[in-house]
Amino acid sequence: MTFSLLSAATHGSATPAWAMLAYLVAGVFFILALRGLSSPASSRAGNRNGMVGMAIAVGTTLVMHGTNLVEIGIAIAIGAVLGVTIARRIAMTAMPELVAGFHSLVGLAAVVVGLAAWLNPAAFGITDAAGQIIAVSRVELGLGIAIGAITFSGSVIAFLKLSGRMSGSPILLPGRHVINLGTLVAILALIGAYTLSGAGGAGEGQLVIWIAVLAFAIGFLLIIPIGGADMPVVVSMLNSYSGWAAAAMGFTLGNTAMIITGALVGSSGAILSYIMCRAMNRSFISVIAGGFGADAGAGGAGGAREQRPYKQGSAEDAAYMLEQAEKVIIIPGYGMAVAQAQHALREMADKLKEKGVEVKYAIHPVAGRMPGHMNVLLAEASVPYDEVFELEDINSEFAQCDVAFIIGANDVVNPAAKTDKSSPIYGMPVFDVDKAKQVFFIKRSMGGVGYAGVDNDVFYMNQTVMLLADAKKMVEDIVKALD
Amino acid sequence: MDFIAILSIFVLACFVGYYVVWSVTPALHTPLMAVTNAISSVIIVGALIAAAEAENPVAKYLALAGVVMASINIFGGFAVTERMLAMYKKKEK
Numbered sequence: 001m002t003f004s005l006l007s008a009a010t011h012g013s014a015t016p017a018w019a020m021l022a023y024l025v026a027g028v029f030f031i032l033a034l035r036g037l038s039s040p041a042s043s044r045a046g047n048r049n050g051m052v053g054m055a056i057a058v059g060t061t062l063v064m065h066g067t068n069l070v071e072i073g074i075a076i077a078i079g080a081v082l083g084v085t086i087a088r089r090i091a092m093t094a095m096p097e098l099v100a101g102f103h104s105l106v107g108l109a110a111v112v113v114g115l116a117a118w119l120n121p122a123a124f125g126i127t128d129a130a131g132q133i134i135a136v137s138r139v140e141l142g143l144g145i146a147i148g149a150i151t152f153s154g155s156v157i158a159f160l161k162l163s164g165r166m167s168g169s170p171i172l173l174p175g176r177h178v179i180n181l182g183t184l185v186a187i188l189a190l191i192g193a194y195t196l197s198g199a200g201g202a203g204e205g206q207l208v209i210w211i212a213v214l215a216f217a218i219g220f221l222l223i224i225p226i227g228g229a230d231m232p233v234v235v236s237m238l239n240s241y242s243g244w245a246a247a248a249m250g251f252t253l254g255n256t257a258m259i260i261t262g263a264l265v266g267s268s269g270a271i272l273s274y275i276m277c278r279a280m281n282r283s284f285i286s287v288i289a290g291g292f293g294a295d296a297g298a299g300g301a302g303g304a305r306e307q308r309p310y311k312q313g314s315a316e317d318a319a320y321m322l323e324q325a326e327k328v329i330i331i332p333g334y335g336m337a338v339a340q341a342q343h344a345l346r347e348m349a350d351k352l353k354e355k356g357v358e359v360k361y362a363i364h365p366v367a368g369r370m371p372g373h374m375n376v377l378l379a380e381a382s383v384p385y386d387e388v389f390e391l392e393d394i395n396s397e398f399a400q401c402d403v404a405f406i407i408g409a410n411d412v413v414n415p416a417a418k419t420d421k422s423s424p425i426y427g428m429p430v431f432d433v434d435k436a437k438q439v440f441f442i443k444r445s446m447g448g449v450g451y452a453g454v455d456n457d458v459f460y461m462n463q464t465v466m467l468l469a470d471a472k473k474m475v476e477d478i479v480k481a482l483d
Numbered sequence: 484m485d486f487i488a489i490l491s492i493f494v495l496a497c498f499v500g501y502y503v504v505w506s507v508t509p510a511l512h513t514p515l516m517a518v519t520n521a522i523s524s525v526i527i528v529g530a531l532i533a534a535a536e537a538e539n540p541v542a543k544y545l546a547l548a549g550v551v552m553a554s555i556n557i558f559g560g561f562a563v564t565e566r567m568l569a570m571y572k573k574k575e576k
Contacts, residue, residue, distance in 0.1 A: 026525070027496070033518055034500075034518070034519070037511045037514060037518070038508060043511055043514065044569070047565055047568060051561050054521070057525050065532050067535045068537070071534065071543070072531060072534050072535065075534070075550035075554065076550060079553065079556075083559030084562050086555070086559050087560075088566070090563065092567070092570075095513055098563065099516050102555075102560055106523050106553070108552055109524065109549045109553045113533060116537070117533065124532060235516065239520065245523075246526045251489055256489075259493045260496040261522050262496075262523065263493055265523040266497070267497055267504055268504040269519070271501065272515070275509075370513060371512035371516065372509060372511060372514070382572065384573055385510055385571050385573065
């Protein structure tokens with residue numbers, strides 16, 4: 001009796017109570033999947049929970065809708081082969097673009113599901129007695145398609161920028177804020193019109209298509225003005241969008257697994273965006289407005305920088321100082337990823353540890369091109385995770401450390417963030433490397449400045465020795481010199 | 484399910500997400516993105532329903548394309564997360 005009551009509560013085609021419970025269980029497994037990531041020790045069990053949840057959700061759906069199973073099986077098999085192949089082959093340094101690419105697929109899948117529900121609403125149980133899609137479902141469908149389309153085109157641009165297929169520098173259209181706002185308003189107006197279009201004349205289909213087209217356009221327009229260093233925020237934001245798209249579809253289908261997942265993923269991406277913005281002391285709005293890094297060199301330190309004296313050292317100098325040290329803190333940045341220097345770096349750390357030097361790694365939240373990027377690369381190079389520390393946990397230790405070893409990072413050690421109010425990175429939390437007794441700074445040349453386009457006083461400090469070379473080559477030379 | 488019931492689940496799940504994600508260690512933020520990507524492909528449920536109930540070939544192949552895309556994400560997302568997590572090791576004592 002209660003079962004039939006439960007199913008009677010669903011609109012349109014009734015989802016049986018057992019299935020609703022199964023979807024709820026799947027949702028709980030997804031929560032456990034994220035919960036597992038609170039520590040590396042429990043993380044793999046967490047990932048398995050995610051797989052179990054997914055199996056339950058897919059299995060339940062297939063049991064309830066048991067037609068066309070062969071074609072569906074083939075489609076899943078194709079996806080499985082492609083997905084696993086990509087996952088196995090991808091280089092760890094390419095993780096940011098892989099994640100962006102995956103986001104684009106979620107977005108496109110959301111658009112496809114939305115269109116499918118619009119074409120065949122009865123199958124999804126979203127019709128009223130007259131066979132028309134009910135108003136609430138129209139809002140959900142419209143939003144789902146729009147968010148999915150934005151996620152798709154935005155992620156494609158992020159993918160192209162991160163993989164270097166498109167320049168990472170911002171592309172600024174004149175009047176872009178007006179164009180963007182206008183497009184957003186138009187999308188919302190179209191969703192409104194679609195909701196109210198009721199009786200569904202010939203124009204109705206066009207409304208849905210236009211929602212999708214404009215949303216594809218806005219995703220593209222929103223991401224092209226955003227520069228490479230702001231990509232951690234963009235990737236997190238698109239992560240969030242893919243969640244909201246899933247949630248909107250979950251509303252349409254009345255599916256708890258999708259709603260719970262959508263809420264989890266949506267919050268996750270939003271929190272990561274917030275953490276990244278906070279770590280750069282920038283507002284979310286200013287990141288989304290784009291253009292950061294466009295006028296590198298013109299702002300901040302002023303156009304023509306005066307030549308200031310700096311000390312340059314060799315691998316042998318660095319090796320000598322490093323082995324004399326008691327405590328070394330290594331600060332990796334995006335340059336380490338580009339040079340693929342993480343393995344050589346770990347070798348260097350091993351050599352130093354053999355000589356009784358304490359070695360720690362310090363990671364800034366925005367180091368690299370996505371949240372946690374440096375941690376994955378160090379893990380790949382078999383650096384134990386208990387030697388790797390976050391900014392706030394290690395920053396007080398620079399005063400007691402003998403050598404701060406900066407490899408491929410720049411803005412995250414720039415003291416201008418603490419002192420120079422006119423600097424574009426003012427207020428950003430940075431490592432206090434100026435407190436270390438000795439600083440080694442691996443940099444390709446003195447010419448390039450950090451992403452923010454600001455000169456860095458650390459280069460010219462008394463205790464700083466610049467190691468001007470490719471990061472991997474330099475670290476390998478230091479390893480040789482340590483023998 | 485009526486709209487208010489679904490909305491309640493959604494709002495509560497947002498709070499669960501908020502607390503669970505803040506407890507994720509920053510070292511695992513990249514795997515977090517990979518695994519959230521995999522689970523958000525639960526959207527495959529919609530594609531499966533559409534593929535199973537399609538009334539014409541266009542709708543069916545559209546839905547099947549959705550199934551392929553979501554499957555790439557599910558298998559790829561979980562596999563790459565597994566691969567990353569396997570690399571995180573503690574110091575050998």
